[in-house]
Amino acid sequence: MRVLIGMSGGIDSTVAAYLLKQQGHEVVGVTMTIWGNRSNLSTPKQANSCFAPDKTKDLEKIKALCSRLLIEHQTLDLSDLFEQEVLKNFNSEYMSGKTPNPCVWCNSKIKFGAMVDYARAKGLQFDKFATGHYARIIEKDGRYAVSRPADLKKDQSYFLYRLTQQQLATTLFPLGGMLKDEVRLIDEEHGFHVVHEQESQDFYGGDYTDLLEVSNTEGNIVDLEGNVLGKHEGIWHYTIGQRKGLGLAAEKPLYVLALRADTNEVVVGFVEHTYQSTVTAGNLVWGLCDHLVGEVAVQAKIRSTGSPQEARAHMNADGTITAIFESEVQAATLGQSLVLYDGPVILCGGIIERVG
Numbered sequence: 290m291r292v293l294i295g296m297s298g299g300i301d302s303t304v305a306a307y308l309l310k311q312q313g314h315e316v317v318g319v320t321m322t323i324w325g326n327r328s329n330l331s332t333p334k335q336a337n338s339c340f341a342p343d344k345t346k347d348l349e350k351i352k353a354l355c356s357r358l359l360i361e362h363q364t365l366d367l368s369d370l371f372e373q374e375v376l377k378n379f380n381s382e383y384m385s386g387k388t389p390n391p392c393v394w395c396n397s398k399i400k401f402g403a404m405v406d407y408a409r410a411k412g413l414q415f416d417k418f419a420t421g422h423y424a425r426i427i428e429k430d431g432r433y434a435v436s437r438p439a440d441l442k443k444d445q446s447y448f449l450y451r452l453t454q455q456q457l458a459t460t461l462f463p464l465g466g467m468l469k470d471e472v473r474l475i476d477e478e479h480g481f482h483v484v485h486e487q488e489s490q491d492f493y494g495g496d497y498t499d500l501l502e503v504s505n506t507e508g509n510i511v512d513l514e515g516n517v518l519g520k521h522e523g524i525w526h527y528t529i530g531q532r533k534g535l536g537l538a539a540e541k542p543l544y545v546l547a548l549r550a551d552t553n554e555v556v557v558g559f560v561e562h563t564y565q566s567t568v569t570a571g572n573l574v575w576g577l578c579d580h581l582v583g584e585v586a587v588q589a590k591i592r593s594t595g596s597p598q599e600a601r602a603h604m605n606a607d608g609t610i611t612a613i614f615e616s617e618v619q620a621a622t623l624g625q626s627l628v629l630y631d632g633p634v635i636l637c638g639g640i641i642e643r644v645g
Contacts, residue, residue, distance in 0.1 A: 291315045292461065293408055293415040295400060296362065298351040299488055300476045301421030305463040306358055307475065309419060317415060318355045318362040320348060321404050323375075325368030339392075340493045340500075354481060365407050367399055374398040380501055383525045386550035387624025390448075390593070391492045397451035397574075401460065417461050424449050425465035426457050427577075427634055433457035434576035437633035440468045447593045450628045450638035451574045497525055508553035510537065513546070513562065521555050524548040530563055530620025544620075564617040570627035570639030571609040577636050580604060587612065588630040591621045591641065597630045610639060 292309050296302050296318040309316045323340060348364060355362035375395050382389035405418050423443035425436040435449045435457065452460070464472055476482055493500055505522035512518055519537050521527065531545040535557065544563050547556040568591055581604045588597030589612045600612040612627060621627075621644040628638035 290417060291317065291415045292417045292419050293317050293319055293405070293413060294419040295404070295421075296320050296351050296355065297421070298347050298354065299421070300482055300486070301423075301464060301472060301488075303354050303358075303421075303481045304472045304475050305419060305421040306355075306360060307479065307481075308463045309461070310358060310360065316358070316360045317413060318351065318358075318360050319365060319404065319408055319413070320351050320362070321365050321367045321399070322348075323368050323371035323399070325372055339395075357481070363408070363411070363413060365404060365411065367403055367407065370403045370407075371395070371399055374403070376500075382624045383497070383501055384503070384550065386524055386548035388528055388622045389624045390626060392448050393451055393626055396448055397453075397456075401452055401456045405456075405459075417459050419461040419463060421464055422449060422462050423464055423469070424462050425633075426460060426462060429577060432577060432579070435635045436465075437630070438462075438465045438467075441596075443469050446633075446635060447590055447626065447628050447638075450576065450626065450635050453574065457576075498523065501525055506553060508555065510535070510555045510557055513556065513558050518543075518557065524550060524553065524555055527555050529622040563620050565614075565619075565621045565644045566617050567611055567613050567643075567645050568618070568621045568627050568641055569605070569609050569611045569643040571607075571642045573608070573610060573637055573639040575637045577631060577634050581610065581636075585636075587636060588632070589614065590626075590628045590630070591618055592625055597628075600629075602629055609642060610637065 292314045294306050294316055306316055306318060352362050375391050378394055379389050379391050422445045423438040423440055424446045425438055427434055427436045433454055435446045435452060437444050437446050477484055508521050509517045510519040510521050527545050527548060529545055532542050535543055537543050541559050543557040544560055545555060546558045546562055581602060584601050584603045587600055587602045589600040590597045598618060599615040602610055602612045604610055621641060623641055625641050626638050627641050629636040
């Protein structure tokens, strides 16, 4: 089988490519560039961030690794598509007081979508697409779904829930059944990387204000009763649940509870106000099933970190889903994703629209 694999130059994608070769597949490496014409931005403090200007050294390293693996390598410029599909969404969500997850969007729209389509359009022939993600794909009754990996500490299934049925049917995750330590050992045995080499990566290592291309805009920091407690310079500087950096004095620590784009207000309150029991999401993508019947016992995540929590979920008349958690969750955030699991397998997921 001929497999196209996304190569970042890191340990995981390199070992995944090696394993595919060992299994007898014909492997082709591909790397996307996404920076584009962003000369207005300063170089991010974290050079290993995913969205960064100069990837020359990374590409040289990737090509050297592919040469060692005896596989072909191609570079695809997807900066225009990244701007349209990911950064435009990122900007729109932040400016409306939400907190998007660009990695979730990029995986669905770019990495497993446009990059694969563009590779075929450029004449690359392949049967499957692979990456070094820690996740698994299962098939049941004709449907495909992302499942949690063997190494739960490295679980990346949350970031992959928006992959479509067609994408899942043609994708491989060679590391899904492995532990990170096993992957590192293979890498060390073959000398692909320096031992203990730093791994990436955040989405962007610079100031989001620069990325959003907006100027600071003063507004009020208010409590739940509307009392003005201080000033802010832009709601996009804050995240739901944030405690540090508010610059406010109070009898107890204050947390960010809401970002009101319409009034340019940051709403704060005490820790007891940060907990919710219900989370509703729309813009759904279905995995193991294509709808929910009645109220269903699930495990649910509202952010990439942490373990899925016990909940009961149901569909609403407007096509959204609501999860009611057995124990309250903290700082559920508009714009992030609610992902429902049946054990290790993703049932569905969507963008958080309401919390309560």
